[in-house]
Amino acid sequence: MSEHANAAVPDLVLGTAGHIDHGKSTLVQTLTGTDPDRLAEEKQRGITIELGFAQLVLPDGTAMGVVDVPGHEKFVRQMIAGSTGIDVALLCIAADDGIMPQTEEHLAVLELLAIPTCVVALTKCDLVDDEWAAFMADEVRGRLASTPYANADVVPVSSRTGAGLDELRAAIQKAAHATARRAASSTLRLPIDRSFTIKGAGTVITGTLWSGIAAVGDEVEIMPAGTRTRIRSVQVHGKPVDAAAAGHRTALNLNAVSTEQVRPGDFLCTPGSVVPTDHFDVDLTYLGTPGNDKPLESGSRVHVAHGTKECIGRVLLMDGLPSIAPGQKATAQIRTEEDLPVSYGDRFVIRSYSPVHVVGGGVVLRAHPRRTTTINEGDKALLEALRSGDEAAAVQAAFAQAEYPVSAGEIAQATGLSAARAAKELAALVEARNAQRISTGNASAELFTTKRQLQKLSKAIENALLKFHAANPAATGIAKDALRQSVMPKASAEAFAAVLASAQASGQAVMCDGLVSHPQAGAGARVLEEQNAQKLSDILREAGVKPPFAADLFAQADLAPKQAYKALGVLEKQGRIEKVNDDLFFDSQAFAALKTAVAEQLADGPASATELKDAMGLSRKHAIPVLEHLDGTGFTRRVGDARELVK
Known part of the structure; x- marks a missing residue:
């Protein structure tokens, strides 16, 4: 490769927003030297229809990818797609027009997608006097006061004269430095915004990497179809690199797929990392439409925009809630007519079915819930933990709801967290004695349950x-x-x-x-007895003439006394062991050897217990019970302090 990008250091992406003809594309061209309007129709009509892309080099040398989005109301869908993955918004408001309908709609999209920072370019200032520009800047600040962008810089600029461009670059640089980098993740996720063919190279897709690293040679999966392919080459800002990291505007040349198989709206993912779904639980914010206080009814059809994809779906409010008014939030389940590769924490936007306006959006809580809007207390606890970002509480809630022993992977799927994070929180539950590990015989399939x-x-x-x-x-x-x-x-x-x-x-x-x-x-009892009997028989045979006493024998066999005595009874009936007393049992062959030793010692006349003990080679602890058993069975009898054979 001619150049190598540091994949560990992501770029930030700047995205334009604003009403049609408020100078977004012209400003991008003036700032970057690149005309983002790439279609002949766009140049002819003077408006942006599709997304345009450029690169902005800031005063400190930092490079930002730039996404220029359409401002016309007919192309809000493309605007939402373009806002996917951007870090800093460049909200363009013409000084001679002020805040217009699409300004409001685009601002709503920025808030709903939780774009971290914003800079306002007060464009076309060459068309108004300084007093009017100052008045309009105050109007803009007043509108932003109730939004997350209350402290956004408002910079008067003119693309025609160049006035304010240096100040705007400085403001963008300041916003970029104040914007947190994306959290590191090993899972590649890239929403595709363009797909085209280059002669001699094949299919190329572009998009902003949400997470993970896209490297040459990596296998990737196209969602929702599930088609697998490999990355042939990677470009960032038009330059070949070995890999691109989260935050980069990226172009990827894919192997052996056509533009029919990978389209704008699809996702590129690490294979097996994402399971598309047509229903997911969300934390929903309903904005309504300007001048209309109509509530959002449960079951309403809407356009659902996620990543660079938009499809039709329904919003079903949880727990029988019939509707929500503008400005309200609620937990809901969205059911779509197409599968979407959503994950926990993903942002989405909803637009009314007809006429089409941005009316709300929010964040995905559960990507694979049950298909129901009736939730129990456990569901509520899990959803609240996910909403607040409390990962430990989310794992606890999911674990508490598990019907069977679960793996870290299953908890990860239930919560949307990574398997590593789920495993860490489950280990903490074990440490606190609120869970226990159980073996499956497979080290990689460890399960967790409660007593x-x-x-x-x-x-x-x-x-x-x-x-x-x-x-x-x-x-x-x-x-x-x-x-x-x-x-x-x-x-x-x-x-x-x-x-x-x-x-x-x-x-x-x-x-x-x-x-x-x-x-x-019946048969089960006999099988168990035979298994237990064999365990005991093996231990006694191995021990020979010095068997363990009952407590140690049962421990070695891992049997409860009741089970063990039952099995010993079976062995005794089969003649495989000799019961000396309730505490001592011998293998039958070993006991026969002891009887032979006693008989040989007594062949020449009576002998003492000590002489018989030595003849058998036993300790007194074993010998006395054996001799008493031989007396009891009539093999020997006591004569004073000695014993003799019974003839």
Whole structure:
């Protein structure tokens, strides 16, 4: 590449706004030396129809991308698209005209899209005297007083004479320095505002990078279609670079796609990072239209503008709210006729269906909610946390609503936060003992739940198994997936497996040959007994003539006393072990060896307990119970302090 842009340092983007014929395009050309009107029709008619682009170099050498938007009321849609991703607004108001209808509409769009800073260019000052220009500047300041731009600089300028241009550049530089850079994010999101073909290169798209980095060779996904392609080359301000970062006005040459497959209004995203949706929950501000106090009725059809796309949708107010008046806010669900790749925190604008005017907008809270406007207290807590930007509270609210054990990824989807942020907040809940991790056998699929939820779901599994056995007394057990469909139909396979493992550990279920049974139900009970018996048998066989006593034996087998004694009874009936007393059990072969040693010692006559202990090679702790057991079974008998064989 001939030049390399520092992808870690984003540009800021300047966007024009204002009424038609208030000198936006002429001012951009005077400031930048680039005519943003690129269409023949625009030049012929003298108005901007589509978005125009240029580069502005400020006095300190800082470069800004410039987006010039249409001012005519017929092209407000393009204006909204052009305002997507801009950092500083250049609001143009002609000194001889003042604030006009499209000035108001454009100002509303800037506020609704939360454009951080604004500079006002009081254009065409060469057509009025100084007194009138000062009066008009005061009028503008008065109008901005109730907006986020109350402190915006108002700079009188003339593109014809050049008056005020240096002051305007300085004001733009000041606003740029006061504008916060975009938050770093690894996820690429770019709303496409142009798509065209260059001979010999192929399809090129342009847009302002909302987040992430666009680098040569990266695979990207075109939303909402889901088509995947690769970036062949990257340009910033017409110069080739290796990569462009969030905030850059960017042109990308895409591999093996046509302009039919990627259009203005589409999004370019990191593959798999965005799932388009046709319904999303929002924090809505309703402005109404000037001179009209008509409320916004729930269910109203509107034009929904998001990124560089506009489509038809309906606004459904939450909790049965019938309508809202101009100036009011409400939580609503917007349902669109086309899928949109929205994410938490995205700004949008709504325009009335007919006649078309900007009437409101707001911010996306949940990109993938249930299709309902009836919300419970948990939903309200989550929406309020998202509205206030309290990420910890949002994770807590989403976790509290989870029906099953959840992963950080699932909480991320429910809240719109990144998976890393969701994982961090879940870890904090674990640290505070308000959550617990459960293993799935897959380190990358860690799940989170509560003790109460785990007990509740384990009990549900137990009850389902009892019901199954009652209805199918001859069945060995139920298939694992059939049980999941019965108890946890909406749960992931990992979540169900983790709960089932918990139910098995607590003796509420048993698994064998892919079937799940209840421990106390026929075949299931036998399977469990056999599994437990084998555990105990293996331990006793390995221990030989020095087995652990009951408490240690049960601990090694990870069995409760009740389960263990039941299994030991099975082994005893099968002749696989010898029960000496309730606290000591031997493998049958090991015990036979002890009997042989005792018999050989007593073959020449009676022997003391110490002599028999040494003959068996046991400690007194093991030897005395063995000798007492041999007495009790009639193999030996005591004669004073000695023992002899029973003949």
